[in-house]
Amino acid sequence: MNEILRRKVQRGSQAGADGSPGADHGWRLALARAARDSTGLLMTIDGLALTRRSLAELLELPPDRALVALLDGPGGGLGMLAFSVEVMSALIGMQTVGRVPPPATAPRRPTRVDAAMVSRVIDGALEGLEDALADEADLVWAGGFRYGSFLEDVRPLGLLLEDQPYRVLDVRVRFAGDEGLGRVILALPAEGKGRLPPPRPQSEQPTAGPVFSQALGQLVLQADSQLGAVLTRVTMSLAQVMALAPDQVLLLDDASLDRIEVQGLDGRVVAQARLGQHRGMRALRLSEIGVSASRASPVGVPAAPRTDRPPGLSLMAAG
Numbered sequence: 001m002n003e004i005l006r007r008k009v010q011r012g013s014q015a016g017a018d019g020s021p022g023a024d025h026g027w028r029l030a031l032a033r034a035a036r037d038s039t040g041l042l043m044t045i046d047g048l049a050l051t052r053r054s055l056a057e058l059l060e061l062p063p064d065r066a067l068v069a070l071l072d073g074p075g076g077g078l079g080m081l082a083f084s085v086e087v088m089s090a091l092i093g094m095q096t097v098g099r100v101p102p103p104a105t106a107p108r109r110p111t112r113v114d115a116a117m118v119s120r121v122i123d124g125a126l127e128g129l130e131d132a133l134a135d136e137a138d139l140v141w142a143g144g145f146r147y148g149s150f151l152e153d154v155r156p157l158g159l160l161l162e163d164q165p166y167r168v169l170d171v172r173v174r175f176a177g178d179e180g181l182g183r184v185i186l187a188l189p190a191e192g193k194g195r196l197p198p199p200r201p202q203s204e205q206p207t208a209g210p211v212f213s214q215a216l217g218q219l220v221l222q223a224d225s226q227l228g229a230v231l232t233r234v235t236m237s238l239a240q241v242m243a244l245a246p247d248q249v250l251l252l253d254d255a256s257l258d259r260i261e262v263q264g265l266d267g268r269v270v271a272q273a274r275l276g277q278h279r280g281m282r283a284l285r286l287s288e289i290g291v292s293a294s295r296a297s298p299v300g301v302p303a304a305p306r307t308d309r310p311p312g313l314s315l316m317a318a319g
Contacts, residue, residue: 022136023129024050027169030128031184038120039094044174046181051170055163058187061170062154066185067110069122070160072148075193078161079145079186081122086182090175091118100175115150122147134197141167141192165190229273229284230261260284 028045035041053061062068062082071079083091085107093101095117126145133139151157169186232255262271262284272288 022133022138023142023167023169024048026129026132026138026142027125027171027186030132031125031171031173033128034121034124035091038124039091040098041090041094041100041175043090045171046174047172049168049170051168052190053166053168053187055158055161055166058161058166058168059154059158061168061185061187063183065107065109066154066183067114067118068151068154068157069115069119070148070151070157071122071126071145071188073146073188073193074144074195077145077189077193078148079166079188080157080161081126081147081187082183082185083118084183087173087184088114088118090182091121109152110150112150119147136197139197140194141188141190143192143194145188162189226265227270228263228265230263231255231257258287262286 028048032043032045035043058080062080063084065085067083067088069081069083071081073079086103088110089104089107090100092114093099123146126147130139130143133142166187167190171184171186173182173184175182232252234250234252234254258274260273260275261269262273263269270290271286273284273286276283276285
């Protein structure tokens with residue numbers, strides 16, 4: 001009973017793998033692009049079927065008088081690619097006379113010369129498929145294959161290919177308007193031996209919340225900030241301010257060198273300090289951190305004058 005269940009689960013997972021959109025989409029683009037770049041043939045993909053076949057079923061797929069190429073793959077794996085007569089004639093015609101020839105009443109059998117002329121299309125399409133799957137899991141079974149040799153008949157495939165399941169990409173193509181129709185059949189071992197796609201870089205993964213908050217905090221703490229030292233505050237009329245002149249002296253009766261407020265750009269008092277010096281330069285020694293809001297005065301709002309002292313501002317001529 002366990003063996004029966006195991007086989008059912010295995011068949012179900014294999015059926016789900018057949019529907020991979022990566023190989024489907026990649027082969028469409030790679031085949032059409034290789035035909036255009038190598039021969040100038042504009043090929044339209046009318047349909048594509050991705051199926052899983054046994055070796056016996058695979059031998060019955062190529063059309064009559066198709067050009068059959070044996071493909072060499074990674075790990076000694078072998079695959080097969082077949083061009084129908086219509087596709088082979090179109091590729092050869094574009095390279096010899098520069099156009100797609102009309103359908104022949106009695107199609108000829110393909111030759112080694114024909115295979116040599118279309119080998120560039122085969123390798124270009126397979127290389128394009130591999131590039132399209134560079135970051136996808138289908139690269140394991142669809143990547144690394146190239147043109148190996150030409151087969152004059154389909155029957156040797158039964159001896160050359162291993163008796164194992166194969167993934168088959170059966171493409172129906174159209175060219176030369178609505179006159180040319182053909183098929184391209186690509187069959188590769190279902191259990192691939194190719195390389196796995198490289199892992200995605202760590203930077204592409206979404207950053208976790210705590211890590212992001214920590215990184216943002218470090219950036220904020222490294223930002224520059226400006227502080228101002230306030231000796232005292234005075235109230236002046238606009239006329240007094242406009243009358244100020246060089247060499248005048250302002251007497252700050254309310255100033256105290258041991259009670260200097262350290263403010264931020266928003267006018268909030270962040271610390272208390274006293275005036276001193278350090279290596280010949282004026283300096284502040286912090287005496288209290290985090291002064292309460294009641295002792296801070298916002299920017300642009302003068303401090304209330306003290307009633308126990310004379311007015312806090314007097315003007316004296318210098319000298």
